[in-house]
Amino acid sequence: MPETDDTPQPPARLRALASWQASKVSTIGARLFAREMKLGARADFAVLAALDECGPLSQADIGRRLGLDRNDVNGILNRLEQGRHVTREPDPADRRRNVVTLTTGGRLHLDELQKHTDAVQDELLAGLSTAERRQLQALLTKVLGSHQPEPA
């Protein structure tokens, strides 16, 4: 990368910290997302992707799949429902639940978001080769696999 040395390095103690690095990478990703698309689009994308892949789900199931809190899922769904990207109906088989279904409009929205997401992804990993990207993904997957996704 073209670098004048006006970029002071973070201390070695932090550079050696995977949690710090992950946090920073996550922040950069969020920044790129924010520049590319609307607010809350990351969460929307996640929920829509889950519905697209698994079919209709209850709100609690969505939360479990994405590692999100029930409350937060609710808020995201309010947005998505208002945008007609999703329908929310009580489950006749279990009236505690809501069946959340992806609409055709939601499907289109998901495709649109996917484009921007891919662009962000590419920009984020610009410094890595294809092989390195896959390595990174595999390692992160392994880390995530060894932890419970859910807080509650």
Next chain:
Amino acid sequence: MPETDDTPQPPARLRALASWQASKVSTIGARLFAREMKLGARADFAVLAALDECGPLSQADIGRRLGLDRNDVNGILNRLEQGRHVTREPDPADRRRNVVTLTTGGRLHLDELQKHTDAVQDELLAGLSTAERRQLQALLTKVLGSHQPEPA
């Protein structure tokens, strides 16, 4: 890992997203931090580490080194100064600046935080071998190296 299959997987679209993965890893790290130590300790650790490695710095320099906003640095320093971990004096050579200096108490606090931080690190990367951990670190470093650390 001992797993009954009651852990529904996140959709493939997200599993393939490095930004999503990094975000989740970062969240897990934050959770471990929160369980292990006090509130705001992550930020404190970062600032203290910077001062320990680079010697006295101005607030703006701290922000640049850590990729933090000036405002946020200010808040962290208020905490640290109140806890006598840091002193903040006007720079005689440039009276716009504050010279932030690590106290001996701050140094001890840093060592204390380092212990917990190492423990968190170890728990976070429990699923990875030593070689894999170094690989992951190297890849994340490479990603961070290809981006501007600063927003402003």
Next chain:
DNA sequence: GCTGCTACGTTGGTCGAGCCAACGTTGGTA
């Protein structure tokens, strides 16, 4: 039947992190 217990959706709120706007002060420079 009735009594618990659990799960679900919903409301409302906390906290930390990232970010922006504005102000007064100070340095450096045209």
Next chain:
DNA sequence: TACCAACGTTGGCTCGACCAACGTAGCAGC
């Protein structure tokens, strides 16, 4: 001198993660 840039500070905003509590609905057990 006048102008602009940098610094520290105050105040505010949004997001994401999290927790507490409520009412409803299902599901056991006695």
